[in-house]
Amino acid sequence: MIPTTFSEDLIKILFVLVLGTAALLIFRRTLKALFTIYAVQSLLIALIALVLFAKERSVVLLFVALLTIATKVFLIPRVLRRIQKSMHLRRDLEFRYLTPTSSVAVSTGLIFLVYNTFDRFLSEISNDRLFFFGAVIGISLCLIGMLVISTRKTMITKILGYLTMENGVLLFSIFIAELPFIIELLIILDLVMLIVLATILAFGVDSTIEEFHQKLNSFTLWFKE
Amino acid sequence: MMLARLNSATSRNSLYNWLSITHAGIYLILTFILLGSGRFPAYFLSNQYFFVDSLGAYEVLISSTIFVLAALYARGYVDGLLHHGEIDAGEIQLFYIALNSLFVTVVYAFFSNNMALFWILLEITTLLSAILIVTLNAKENITAALKYLFTASTAMLFSIIGLIILFAITKGANGGSGTLNWNLLMEQANGLSPSLLTLAFILIFIGFAAKAGIVPFHTWLPQAHAKAPSVISVLLSAVLLNIGIYGILRMYAVVHQTSAVHSISVLLIAFGILSIEIAAFSMLPRSNIKKLIAFSSIEHMGFILVGIGIGTPLAIFWVMFHTLAHALVKTLLFFSAGILHQQYRGNKFEKMEDALLLQPLASWGFIIGSLAVIGTPLFPIFLSKLFILEQLGSYSLPLLFLVLALFLLVAAAFATILIRTFSQKNGHEKIVRYKASWSMKLSMTLVLAAILTLGVYFPSGLSDILNSIVANLGFRG
Numbered sequence: 256m257i258p259t260t261f262s263e264d265l266i267k268i269l270f271v272l273v274l275g276t277a278a279l280l281i282f283r284r285t286l287k288a289l290f291t292i293y294a295v296q297s298l299l300i301a302l303i304a305l306v307l308f309a310k311e312r313s314v315v316l317l318f319v320a321l322l323t324i325a326t327k328v329f330l331i332p333r334v335l336r337r338i339q340k341s342m343h344l345r346r347d348l349e350f351r352y353l354t355p356t357s358s359v360a361v362s363t364g365l366i367f368l369v370y371n372t373f374d375r376f377l378s379e380i381s382n383d384r385l386f387f388f389g390a391v392i393g394i395s396l397c398l399i400g401m402l403v404i405s406t407r408k409t410m411i412t413k414i415l416g417y418l419t420m421e422n423g424v425l426l427f428s429i430f431i432a433e434l435p436f437i438i439e440l441l442i443i444l445d446l447v448m449l450i451v452l453a454t455i456l457a458f459g460v461d462s463t464i465e466e467f468h469q470k471l472n473s474f475t476l477w478f479k480e
Numbered sequence: 481m482m483l484a485r486l487n488s489a490t491s492r493n494s495l496y497n498w499l500s501i502t503h504a505g506i507y508l509i510l511t512f513i514l515l516g517s518g519r520f521p522a523y524f525l526s527n528q529y530f531f532v533d534s535l536g537a538y539e540v541l542i543s544s545t546i547f548v549l550a551a552l553y554a555r556g557y558v559d560g561l562l563h564h565g566e567i568d569a570g571e572i573q574l575f576y577i578a579l580n581s582l583f584v585t586v587v588y589a590f591f592s593n594n595m596a597l598f599w600i601l602l603e604i605t606t607l608l609s610a611i612l613i614v615t616l617n618a619k620e621n622i623t624a625a626l627k628y629l630f631t632a633s634t635a636m637l638f639s640i641i642g643l644i645i646l647f648a649i650t651k652g653a654n655g656g657s658g659t660l661n662w663n664l665l666m667e668q669a670n671g672l673s674p675s676l677l678t679l680a681f682i683l684i685f686i687g688f689a690a691k692a693g694i695v696p697f698h699t700w701l702p703q704a705h706a707k708a709p710s711v712i713s714v715l716l717s718a719v720l721l722n723i724g725i726y727g728i729l730r731m732y733a734v735v736h737q738t739s740a741v742h743s744i745s746v747l748l749i750a751f752g753i754l755s756i757e758i759a760a761f762s763m764l765p766r767s768n769i770k771k772l773i774a775f776s777s778i779e780h781m782g783f784i785l786v787g788i789g790i791g792t793p794l795a796i797f798w799v800m801f802h803t804l805a806h807a808l809v810k811t812l813l814f815f816s817a818g819i820l821h822q823q824y825r826g827n828k829f830e831k832m833e834d835a836l837l838l839q840p841l842a843s844w845g846f847i848i849g850s851l852a853v854i855g856t857p858l859f860p861i862f863l864s865k866l867f868i869l870e871q872l873g874s875y876s877l878p879l880l881f882l883v884l885a886l887f888l889l890v891a892a893a894f895a896t897i898l899i900r901t902f903s904q905k906n907g908h909e910k911i912v913r914y915k916a917s918w919s920m921k922l923s924m925t926l927v928l929a930a931i932l933t934l935g936v937y938f939p940s941g942l943s944d945i946l947n948s949i950v951a952n953l954g955f956r957g
Binding site: 427434448 | 622623629634640643644645647649652
């Protein structure tokens with residue numbers, strides 16, 4: 256078991272890095288870079304889960320970390336890159352409602368808002384500061400993901416926003432209460448299916464109907480297996 | 481070669497369709513047997529993640545009835561889509577796989593004891609229904625499906641946050657082992673912190689309300705219901721919206737036993753009335769009959785939410801009856817709209833010339849459905865509306881008058897569409913009559929008979945089931 260203060264400091268560093276990836280997601284325009292940032296963000300969250308496992312010895316955390324690495328660090332970015340290749344889209348240049356700089360400012364505001372709100376409620380569950388920070392950053396990541404969905408125009412970037420939200424929920428659950436492993440597994444599987452379908456639909460918006468239906472049929476064959 | 485391909489697709493449609501009708505039919509028969517046996521609740525798996533109680537069985541009864549009718553209707557409807565090239569021959573298999581998978585997922589969702597498992601199954605229904613929406617060869621369907629996927633899934637993420645908080649609260653209250661099993665939540669409700677329970681409920685409500693089409697999370701609904709093939713619109717409106725409401729009802733039953741119920745009731749009634757209001761005003765300028773029916777679904781879900789918020793045993797009793805009545809009436813409306821769509825290749829009333837002459841069954845189906853959906857006496861929705869409004873009057877008289885005024889707007893919207901649609905006269909070229917298949921006519925006749933019967937005859941068996949649901953949910957007089 257690693258020393259408590261060392262693990263707590265390590266987790267705090269990882270929290271800051273996670274917030275850094277969230278900021279990058281808000282204003283980076285190149286799609287490949289966005290996919291990599293998402294993969295790095297997921298890896299950081301998996302590392303947080305691993306450090307917590309080393310601290311608390313809860314096996315569910317280990318499985319969640321491994322599952323996150325397998326799906327969110329490797330599988331989902333691979334699916335996104337494949338769809339992006341067939342869409343011939345390299346950059347998402349347009350922003351809606353907010354510029355990148357103001358989006359980062361709004362995100363900072365959201366983090367403070369979540370901090371103040373949770374300060375009132377979470378003490379009833381636990382007084383642990385790390386638990387509190389994990390919850391705040393988890394929900395903040397979720398809200399930042401929503402911001403990405405509303406300010407970016409391309410469907411692929413909106414999907415990344417949704418994935419960021421889901422990362423936020425995962426981070427929140429690691430600290431507040433890990434659900435039973437079978438539930439976590441089913442949630443991840445559901446997420447993978449959702450992302451594959453959403454990317455096929457996103458492809459369909461830009462392609463011809465025939466090409467879209469070909470991709471949809473191959474998705475169902477995978478789904479049948 | 482095109483003709484040969486079409487014939488092959490038609491015979492495949494026929495085979496898959498019979499399998500689907502049989503599949504749904506088996507579930508329907510089994511549910512009748514289950515409800516007749518009355519051996520509730522029954523738990524499954526060592527962790528009790530699944531269970532069967534009277535509420536779950538009743539909802540599965542409604543769902544399997546609607547699925548049998550929809551599968552029967554789909555026989556002729558999908559043939560029509562094939563002939564007009566609105567669906568590819570290669571998509572038939574995908575359509576029926578998604579349809580039957582959706583039905584199984586719905587059944588398991590209603591039989592989930594564990595709320596996290598219920599959440600997962602609800603997400604899967606979103607995926608499957610999005611696939612069903614895009615089986616049609618139209619770009620607008622892809623946009624509608626994407627909007628549906630995004631809105632529902634984003635809202636559902638808030639629900640899972642709420643469920644995680646709920647899990648943490650129960651862990652804290654039990655000293656170590658948390659639970660999201662509904663039966664255990666009901667037992668432990670009194671020991672949970674009301675403020676945290678309220679926070680958890682509000683977050684959970686966001687996702688389930690989005691699935692149920694409650695304002696302001698309803699933005700996906702009008703487009704999805706209008707663009708989807710009519711047989712899928714039936715399932716979206718009559719079954720899938722019910723699952724969202726079911727989730728809210730289960731959670732409300734837990735909250736009802738604590739002091740948090742007062743603020744939550746106000747929340748539910750407020751959102752319910754907001755939904756009725758937005759739906760009523762949105763219905764007035766409509767020219768697309770499927771969008772009109774879609775907004776009517778929002779209105780009815782809002783009304784059901786008001787009934788749940790009132791929370792008296794009588795209100796919950798009639799809410800459950802309203803679920804059944806609404807499902808049947810929406811089925812009739814969308815079936816009629818489907819035939820009219822096949823006749824006029826569109827959903828706008830301006831195109832529907834000589835509808836009463838060309839499609840008397842669909843036209844009368846739409847007229848009777850419209851009368852039924854606004855709550856005209858001798859139709860089932862009249863009964864549930866009357867009694868829920870009576871309960872609302874006991875709760876707050878100004879709110880009763882507000883809701884009545886909104887219902888007047890809804891009636892005006894339907895009256896306008898009816899008058900405009902069925903007074904469209906053909907002055908120009910001859911319109912070729914679309915021959916609706918026997919399966920479409922049979923399904924429409926069956927649902928019409930069910931509505932007319934339920935409006936004047938209230939089976940005692942149904943009364944027993946609804947009373948046991950009210951008691952099991954903890955709403956006692």
